[in-house]
Amino acid sequence: MGIQGKLPVLVLFLPPALLLFTLFVILPMGEAAWYSFYDWNGYGLPEKFVGFRNFELLWRTSAFTTALGNNFLIILVSIVIQLPLALWLATMVSNRIPGAVVFRLIFFMPYVLADVAAGLIWRFVYDGDYGLFAAIASMFNVASPYVLADRHLAIYAVLAVIVWKYFGFHMMLFIAGLQNIDKSYYEAAEIDGASRWQRFRSITLPLLAPTIRLSVFFSVVGSLQLFDMIMPLTGGGPSNSTQTMVTFLYTYGITRMKVGFGSAIGVVLFIICVTLAFGYRRIFMRND
Amino acid sequence: MTDRTLAPTAPTTLGATPTKPARRASAFSSHRMSFVTWLYLYVSLFFVAAIVLLPLLTTALGGFKTLGDLRVHPFGLPGEWQWSNYTDILLSARYWQMLGNSFLIATLTVALTLAVAAMAAFTFAHVTFFGSSFLLNYFLIGLMFPVATAILPLFIRIRDLGLLDTYWGVVLPQVAFGLGMSILLFRRFFQNVPKELFDAAFVDGCGYLGYFWHITLPLSRPILATVGIVSFVGSWNSYLLPLILLNSDSKYPWPLGIMVYQGEYSSDWQLILAFITLTILPTIIVFFAAQKHIVAGLTAGAVKG
Numbered sequence: 001m002g003i004q005g006k007l008p009v010l011v012l013f014l015p016p017a018l019l020l021f022t023l024f025v026i027l028p029m030g031e032a033a034w035y036s037f038y039d040w041n042g043y044g045l046p047e048k049f050v051g052f053r054n055f056e057l058l059w060r061t062s063a064f065t066t067a068l069g070n071n072f073l074i075i076l077v078s079i080v081i082q083l084p085l086a087l088w089l090a091t092m093v094s095n096r097i098p099g100a101v102v103f104r105l106i107f108f109m110p111y112v113l114a115d116v117a118a119g120l121i122w123r124f125v126y127d128g129d130y131g132l133f134a135a136i137a138s139m140f141n142v143a144s145p146y147v148l149a150d151r152h153l154a155i156y157a158v159l160a161v162i163v164w165k166y167f168g169f170h171m172m173l174f175i176a177g178l179q180n181i182d183k184s185y186y187e188a189a190e191i192d193g194a195s196r197w198q199r200f201r202s203i204t205l206p207l208l209a210p211t212i213r214l215s216v217f218f219s220v221v222g223s224l225q226l227f228d229m230i231m232p233l234t235g236g237g238p239s240n241s242t243q244t245m246v247t248f249l250y251t252y253g254i255t256r257m258k259v260g261f262g263s264a265i266g267v268v269l270f271i272i273c274v275t276l277a278f279g280y281r282r283i284f285m286r287n288d
Numbered sequence: 289m290t291d292r293t294l295a296p297t298a299p300t301t302l303g304a305t306p307t308k309p310a311r312r313a314s315a316f317s318s319h320r321m322s323f324v325t326w327l328y329l330y331v332s333l334f335f336v337a338a339i340v341l342l343p344l345l346t347t348a349l350g351g352f353k354t355l356g357d358l359r360v361h362p363f364g365l366p367g368e369w370q371w372s373n374y375t376d377i378l379l380s381a382r383y384w385q386m387l388g389n390s391f392l393i394a395t396l397t398v399a400l401t402l403a404v405a406a407m408a409a410f411t412f413a414h415v416t417f418f419g420s421s422f423l424l425n426y427f428l429i430g431l432m433f434p435v436a437t438a439i440l441p442l443f444i445r446i447r448d449l450g451l452l453d454t455y456w457g458v459v460l461p462q463v464a465f466g467l468g469m470s471i472l473l474f475r476r477f478f479q480n481v482p483k484e485l486f487d488a489a490f491v492d493g494c495g496y497l498g499y500f501w502h503i504t505l506p507l508s509r510p511i512l513a514t515v516g517i518v519s520f521v522g523s524w525n526s527y528l529l530p531l532i533l534l535n536s537d538s539k540y541p542w543p544l545g546i547m548v549y550q551g552e553y554s555s556d557w558q559l560i561l562a563f564i565t566l567t568i569l570p571t572i573i574v575f576f577a578a579q580k581h582i583v584a585g586l587t588a589g590a591v592k593g
Contacts, residue, residue: 009415009496017408017427017467024464025430028438028445035441042444089336092329099333105579106337109344112575112582114525116543117568120550120560124350125343130557132346135362164340172587225434228527232547246436246528254532259440266437273433 029270035263042259054264063236063252064265067243070155071223074244077159078166078219083212086167090174091204104175108168115165119232122161123148126233148234151241158233158242165229166222170215177211178204217280224273245269351562358558373562383566385538386545389455393530393541394523396459401466401519402512408467409474410500414486424475430468435461436528443532453535461533462523470515477511478504517585524571542567 036054038046058064089107093100110118125132128146137144147157185203194202227246230236236243236251243251245265253262321329350358351373353366361367377383411417412424435442442461443452451457481504489499505512527543534540537548546567553559575582 006415006417006496009411009500010417012497013407013411013500014423016404017471018423020404020460020464021427021430021467024442024445024461025438025467026426028441029433031441031445032438042440042447089333092333097329103333103337105576105583106340108583109572109575110340111586112521112571113568114527114543114571116525116527116546117564120546120564121343121347124347124557124561127557130355130358130362132343132362134359164343168340169587172583176587221434225436227436228525228543231527232550246434249436249439250528253440254443259444262440266440270433270437273437277432 029266032263032266032270035259036267038260040259042257046260050260054261055268057261058264058268061252063240063243064245064248066240067245067248070242071226071244073155074159074162074223074226075220077163078223079216082163082167082170082219083215085163086170086215087174087208087212089167090171090178091200093171094175094178104172107171110165111169113165115228116232118161118165119229122157122164123233126157149238151238154234154238154242158230161229161233162226166219170218173211173215173218174208177208181207220276220280221273224269224276245272347561348565350558351565353558355556355558358561370558373558374566377559377563377566382545382549383563386540386542386567387570389539389545390524390541390543393455393458393462394520396455397462397466397523398516398520400459400463401470402516404463405467405470405515406474406505406508406512407500409471410478410504412471413475413478414499415496424471427468427471430465431472435465439528439532446533452533453539455539457533458526458530458541461529462519462526466519466522470519473515474508474511477508481507513581514585517582521582521586 035046037049037051039048039050039054040046089103093103093107124130126147128134128137128144128149133147134144145153147153181204185207186199189199189203223244225246226244227250230242230244230247231250234242236247240248246269249262249265249269252258253265346362349364349366350362352369352371353361353373354368354370357367408427412420446452446457446461449457451460485503486499489503494502524541525543526541530541530544534544537545540548546563549563550560
């Protein structure tokens with residue numbers, strides 16, 4: 001009975017997904033690997049084989065190493081600043097205190113907004129002529145800073161927007177994690193006279209470890225694909241100081257239609273993603 | 289205008305909690321807070337909330353100002369409310385066209401994702417066949433790298449298929465890249481449907497197709513909602529794919545349209561702010577109207593992946 005029913009399901013239900021996925025995900029990725037060995041403008045067939053030259057060129061482009069460094073800086077800031085902030089807020093609003101639900105929603109709201117909108121809003125905030133920074137500067141009677149036009153400051157301005165936009169998402173992860181912790185641990189600890197900090201250190205933190213690893217994982221993934229927010233803020237400038245790998249790919253590969261070079265960037269990004277995904281899962285998420 | 293939508297929703301969300309006064313009271317008596325703790329808690333929360341809301345509120349209010357007013361007082365209420373900044377945009381065809389484009393692309397993406405992913409996941413959950421786990425892992429490869437890695441070959445493929453500058457040219461890759469996650473979420477849900485239902489249905493002469501249509505789908509509303517929300521929000525906010533795959537302004541979804549607008553009115557910040565406010569307004573309204581589902585959907589989608 002079951003056997004006869006199987007065939008129509010296999011024939012009808014799987015092919016659409018397989019076709020779409022193969023056509024628009026797997027094949028392009030394979031082609032990226034292929035094109036990365038050619039110098040090609042996208043028309044006709046790729047014929048000019050250049051071996052590893054695109055990769056060598058990539059490594060010698062200083063904007064690319066800046067981009068790579070920025071991506072790791074974003075991951076670092078996510079772990080050192082954003083994660084503790086999110087966890088701290090989660091421990092506060094996961095209690096049933098008046099207004100907790102409203103605070104949660106407010107903190108989560110930036111996450112729902114498009115990166116492009118968030119980027120534009122902050123472009124205004126940082127604006128040295130009209131923005132909030134200009135107003136604050138004039139309040140203290142100092143020359144207004146043009147944060148996004150400063151080669152050394154711009155990346156920190158971008159990092160602040162990233163934390164502003166994403167801490168709420170990580171907070172929600174932590175709230176979900178905190179709600180899974182058995183309340184009786186806390187009651188027992190309280191009876192034993194454990195302080196608030198002791199309870200946090202010896203109950204919350206260890207039991208939240210899987211969520212923390214998950215949060216770090218999302219920070220890594222998010223950093224590696226960051227693009228939408230950079231474009232309205234700085235477009236990768238000034239002088240390439242805020243490039244990420246994807247904005248670099250866009251600026252140097254797509255807008256100049258250098259398919260081979262752009263594909264080489266894609267391949268490097270792919271290798272980094274897969275290595276991190278496998279490595280991270282193997283090392284940290286083995287037991288989750 | 290953002291502040292107006294925030295204010296009335298606050299009491300309603302607050303109003304949602306006191307439905308369980310007993311539990312709340314008990315939670316409180318067991319954790320009696322000292323005044324200092326209370327103060328520390330609320331000062332911190334209000335401080336962070338202010339940092340989150342301040343940029344949003346100044347954006348919404350800035351849209352009501354004149355450029356001169358904005359320059360002198362970026363904070364605070366407008367000296368004279370310039371409603372025309374907003375009404376001009378609301379009466380322009382371009383605003384509605386942008387939102388319409390975004391809505392169309394997102395709706396097509398959601399519909400196709402739900403159909404294709406649910407069918408595939410159903411096969412993986414209920415039909416045992418040779419190569420099943422291999423094929424599932426094949427789809428999960430898609431979870432490991434972002435769309436940007438293959439963007440140039442994707443562009444060439446879409447161009448060669450003649451789909452450049454069409455809605456489908458954006459929709460199809462979006463669906464394809466969402467498949468891994470969607471199939472994973474659906475499959476986990478389908479597997480948890482009690483096996484007895486399946487057996488009973490088969491005894492009654494219901495085949496796989498009938499089972500999928502009459503039993504699985506009606507039972508799957510929560511997961512359909514989750515996957516739908518994740519892919520709708522993703523598509524509504526997406527920027528990179530439309531940027532590369534669309535050429536004509538008339539097809540631009542709002543994240544692209546807003547960048548074009550910003551480019552045109554680069555120093556007229558009051559207009560740009562009004563435009564930003566109006567484009568994020570739908571998101572904020574929907575977020576507060578369906579906050580429970582959206583928060584659950586977006587975090588569950590992430591956690592279960």
